[in-house]
Amino acid sequence: DQQVKQNSPSLSVQEGRISILNCDYTNSMFDYFLWYKKYPAEGPTFLISISSIKDKNEDGRFTVFLNKSAKHLSLHIVPSQPGDSAVYFCAARATSGTYKYIFGTGTRLKVLA
Amino acid sequence: DTEVTQTPKHLVMGMTNKKSLKCEQHMGHRAMYWYKQKAKKPPELMFVYSYEKLSINESVPSRFSPECPNSSLLNLHLHALQPEDSALYLCASSQVGGDRHNQPQHFGDGTRLSIL
Numbered sequence: 114d115q116q117v118k119q120n121s122p123s124l125s126v127q128e129g130r131i132s133i134l135n136c137d138y139t140n141s142m143f144d145y146f147l148w149y150k151k152y153p154a155e156g157p158t159f160l161i162s163i164s165s166i167k168d169k170n171e172d173g174r175f176t177v178f179l180n181k182s183a184k185h186l187s188l189h190i191v192p193s194q195p196g197d198s199a200v201y202f203c204a205a206r207a208t209s210g211t212y213k214y215i216f217g218t219g220t221r222l223k224v225l226a
Numbered sequence: 227d228t229e230v231t232q233t234p235k236h237l238v239m240g241m242t243n244k245k246s247l248k249c250e251q252h253m254g255h256r257a258m259y260w261y262k263q264k265a266k267k268p269p270e271l272m273f274v275y276s277y278e279k280l281s282i283n284e285s286v287p288s289r290f291s292p293e294c295p296n297s298s299l300l301n302l303h304l305h306a307l308q309p310e311d312s313a314l315y316l317c318a319s320s321q322v323g324g325d326r327h328n329q330p331q332h333f334g335d336g337t338r339l340s341i342l
Contacts, residue, residue, distance in 0.1 A: 117268075145328050156230070156316050156333030157269070164328055202268055212257050212320070213282055214331065216268035 116140050117205050119217040127225050132190040134220050136203035139184065143205040143215075148177060148188045151200045151219075160201075161188070193224045229253055232317050232334035240342050241307060247337045249300040249317030258300040259331060260292060261316040269316055275300060276322060307341045314338050 118137045126132045134148075144165040149157035163170040163177045163186065170177050176189045190197055203217040230251045239245050249258065257276050261269035274282035275294040289311075291303040300317055315338075318331040 147330050149333075154335070156232075156318075156335045159330040159332065162328065162330055211282070212259070212274045212276060212322070213271060214259075216270075218268050219266075 115218065116143075117203060117215045117217040119201075119203060119220045121220050122218070123221040123223070125223045125225060126193045128195055129192045132188075132193045132197065132222055132224065134188040134190075134201050134203075134222065136186045136188075136217050137184060138186075138205050138215075140205070140207065140215075141184070142207045145206045146177070146179060146186050147204045147206075147214075148175070149202045149204060149216075150197075151202060157202060190222075193222075195224050195226050198222055198224050230317055230319055230332050230334035232315075232337050234337055235335070236338050236340075238340045238342060239304070239307065241309075243307075244303070244305045246304065247302040247315055247317075247339075249302075249334055250298055251319040251332070252298055253319060253321075253332065254297075255319035255321050255332070256297060257320045257322045258294060259318040259320075260300070260302055261318065263314045263316055263336070273302075304339075307339075309341045312339055312341045 147162040148160040151157045161172050161175045161177050179186045200219045200221050202219045204214045206214050233248045260272040263269045272286045273292045278294045289306050293301040314336045316336045318333045320331045321329040
């Protein structure tokens with residue numbers, strides 16, 4: 114049972130345009146959400162996170178939106194750059210007291226120059 | 227540069243061998259994690275150590291044996307592995323407790339393990 118899903122396995126975007134990566138979850142107890150970027154032969158690199166008490170968090174070119182009623186979060190990258198080409202994972206954690214993180218299946222983003 | 231260091235980067239071993247994967251961090255993080263990642267799949271949690279004590283074991287087979295000798299080191303001892311255990315093994319760490327509860331995990335680059 115995949116509690117965190119990324120339904121788009123891949124996405125291609127033109128350089129300079131907006132990239133929107135989506136993530137859906139099923140567990141209403143998740144309270145902290147993260148996005149990671151992964152290049153081949155490297156470990157995941159933390160990008161941005163959001164607590165369930167917020168609906169938006171912004172850091173430079175990266176913005177994460179959380180819609181709790183829809184159990185949906187998205188990552189916006191504006192403007193997209195060729196160096197953003199990587200696999201992006203969303204992850205979620207259940208309520209306090211646990212350090213168990215569930216990862217989505219990943220979306221491969223390709224930014225075309 | 228990653229702040230979580232994993233060694234070795236690659237490991238090839240037979241099914242009867244005993245080997246260990248090592249992970250080290252010097253960020254003062256008191257939670258450390260082992261994940262397993264197969265190709266085109268998300269990382270799957272195996273173990274979590276909190277303050278050097280095992281707090282989560284995701285029903286991992288006993289042929290994988292974790293060890294946390296101190297707050298900076300995490301080992302994964304391997305014995306009698308199967309070919310299906312071939313994967314990328316990732317270590318991560320994070321701060322814990324109090325107002326640092328919502329803190330991201332920092333990952334190493336992983337050990338790519340191949341079982342012959």
